[in-house]
Amino acid sequence: MKCSPSKASLGDDAFDFIARLQQFLVTQVDHVHLKDQTAQWILNEVFHIYPVAGLSLWLNNDETKSWNLAASVGLDGALHKQLFQAPEAYEHLNQVRTTGQPVILDHLCEHSYAPFRQWSQETGIKRTASFPLFGVPTCLLGVLTVMWIDPPPMDQVILERWENVARTLALAWQWTELWQSHSLRQVVARTVTSMTQSAYAYVYEDRLEVCNRQFLELFHLEPPLRDRSVKKMVQQMQKIFLDEDKVEQVMEQLNNSQHNDFDAIFELKGVPTRYLRWMSRPVHLRGVYQGRICVFNDVTSQVLSEQYHESFLSLVAHEFRTPVTIIQGLAELMESTPLPDNLESWNKHIHLIWREALRLSRLIREIWGASEATKRGWDHFSESLDFIKVVESEMATAKKLWPDCHWDYVGPESLPVRMNYEILMTILQALIGNAGRFSPPFSQVTVEVENDDQWVTLRVMDRGPGVDAAIAEELFTRVPDPAHRSGSGGMGLGLYVTATFVKMMGGDIHYHPRCGGGSIFTVTLPREAPAIRRLAP
The missing domain is CATH 3.30.565.10 (Histidine kinase-like ATPase, C-terminal domain)
Structure with missing residues (x-):
């Protein structure tokens, strides 16, 4: 993203910037803090290209209507926060959120708001310009704030340049979010699968979109799957479930319901007896139904343990009932009967007790x-x-x-x-x-x-x-x-x-x-x- 007068070359530089961003992302292994690292990398790249005093990237939280300083360069983070902790400064960022237009603060050293004047004296910053970063026209990702000590004339060329920079950063940020989401999702999915040995599948519009190795092995499917229809999946599932008709009924029930969860245990064919727990949850994105996740776990040991537990309690009750009843009956009989002259029967009672x-x-x-x-x-x-x-x-x-x-x-x-x-x-x-x-x-x-x-x-x-x-x-x-x-x-x-x-x-x-x-x-x-x-x- 080199400083260039032609719009065509700016577009080329933007693609080159995205390509270098992708190379940077490939080298990162810390998926949890990927956004923080990438935000700083993005600002460092821009800072090395354009002669400005400082840059800051503020991320927008739509739910709480708050701002988070994702990265800064030129001035340390403490100085950035010192300015933007002031209520007036937040109003400045909120104005960008509300209007969707750049907001320029000129002559900070003469500004009517005292904290701005003090901050300008400490840093030497004379002008700030904040540009919106849009993901889509109605979705504000954040704000890029540019700072100058010796501000150039704010003409149309400068405005268009930084608007293009902001658009490129918005694209880079969306790319980063997509990369992190995909990478982290894969890491989490692999970890959960290795811990639980769960088989899972994602079904959308009567089609098997995603599944893991455990799912393929469980239902004896050979990759690559040429036929991903739910009908084919049901046919394979019926081969291992004892109640084949139940599988078709469940899938029909899930297809007809976009909001209900499902959780049931099924007995499998074969010897020894095995049991499989089938759980399903609908997936919604921004209120729109996006299919279902189905998860399968072997719960044979759990089911048998519960059955054994019930059998054990039944045995305890049965085995204790007989001796307790005999002891109680004999004790009551001996209590109500006078001591006989012939102790033979009495001794028999004592022996039984x-x-x-x-x-x-x-x-x-x-x-x-x-x-x-x-x-x-x-x-x-x-x-x-x-x-x-x-x-x-x-x-x-x-x-x-x-x-x-x-x-x-x-x-x-x-x-x-x-x-x-x-x-x-x-x-x-x-x-x-x-x-x-x-x-x-x-x-x-x-x-x-x-x-x-x-x-x-x-x-x-x-x-x-x-x-x-x-x-x-x-x-x-x-x-x-x-x-x-x-x-x-x-x-x-x-x-x-x-x-x-x-x-x-x-x-x-x-x-x-x-x-x-x-x-x-x-x-x-x-x-x-x-x-x-x-x-x-």
């Missing part, structure tokens, strides 16, 4: 174990124990709960270890309790312990029904599918808790079907188990 109270205690231990296994931050320290005594203690309890089973122990009489007592009891309760619960009357349950210098191996063997192959994968699941649960009771959490604790202790757990019928659960643990310590991230 003990059994059901123990059952409640074991259920609570299961829930505690499940809670501890998923807690983000906790410590469980090891202590010196006799592994065999803890096993025998749990077996003694099992014999009382399931007296019809034959219980056998095979292993050493004593085995010193360092483990956490509560966690070890939770593991034994789950394995030995399952064996008693699922074993038929008069069948044999064998608990076997082996050891060497570093490891202890526990095997619990029963003659129960075993584990169906269809649910073998669910053995160590937090809350198994209720449809697969046995009617023998229990929360279904024991094996999940056991497996979690065993792995935390550095051990291992396996299930094998027993020859002749039944199950074998094998747990291997280090004799010197480290303190289980998982700190919150």
Whole structure:
């Protein structure tokens, strides 16, 4: 944008200026502050071409009717703000906004407004001329203020020159905004996509305008897309949704609505079951409908978690109801019945209360174990124990709960270890309790312990029904599918808790079907188990 007398060459210089601006923008990586950097670059370019004392670029905020100093050159920003902080100066800028015409302040040193005179004396500036920067005829982007110490005659040539400069700067500023908007939008979109793995698509007038790689992969589309019609998109989407007709209904509903949001979860075809959340929002620009954004997220884990949570609450309510009802009924009966001469029936009542109270205690231990296994931050320290005594203690309890089973122990009489007592009891309760619960009357349950210098191996063997192959994968699941649960009771959490604790202790757990019928659960643990310590991230 060199100083040239011909209008044609001014136009050429303007294009050259835009070309250099584009080269500048390409080198910038700070998209957030791109406008500030570019505003200063623009004024520096103009300042090097034209002999003036100072330049300032003021941006217009239509919503608040305020002005922001975007850049200045020749005089430092403090001096610029010192002048334009004065109410009269803002009126000067507002006059440009109102009229859309240049406003010239001449003979500042003799101006009737005292702050102008003082500022002129401090800076030597005698004249300012402010030119509007229009994006479109009715949209004022800002104001370019030019300052002279020795002002030239303000003839038509000077006015046209600076009006051309202002038009070129307006074009440059729009180019900058477009560049920043596009670049920043791409950066933000890539970042959000990488964080959420969301698939998204922009649809306008029955046409797929924009989509990301995740969308193409989700719906098995191969780039480049030759057919971008919504009809083709629906056909591809129907291939993965379980309810194919629903996809067409939703798209028709979205096309007919320019204001409503949409948010729903759909089940997908295939095994294992998967769920996809489909969200859609309309896009409006200056009140005009510009299509829709559709976002798709895999919410399988969230949906299954909610289903498991509901199943868990249902199990808790069911399992607690029976022992509480029995204890309450027996307590009321014993309270209202005189002490009999024959204490046999009385002792039976007491045994039932003990059994059901123990059952409640074991259920609570299961829930505690499940809670501890998923807690983000906790410590469980090891202590010196006799592994065999803890096993025998749990077996003694099992014999009382399931007296019809034959219980056998095979292993050493004593085995010193360092483990956490509560966690070890939770593991034994789950394995030995399952064996008693699922074993038929008069069948044999064998608990076997082996050891060497570093490891202890526990095997619990029963003659129960075993584990169906269809649910073998669910053995160590937090809350198994209720449809697969046995009617023998229990929360279904024991094996999940056991497996979690065993792995935390550095051990291992396996299930094998027993020859002749039944199950074998094998747990291997280090004799010197480290303190289980998982700190919150």
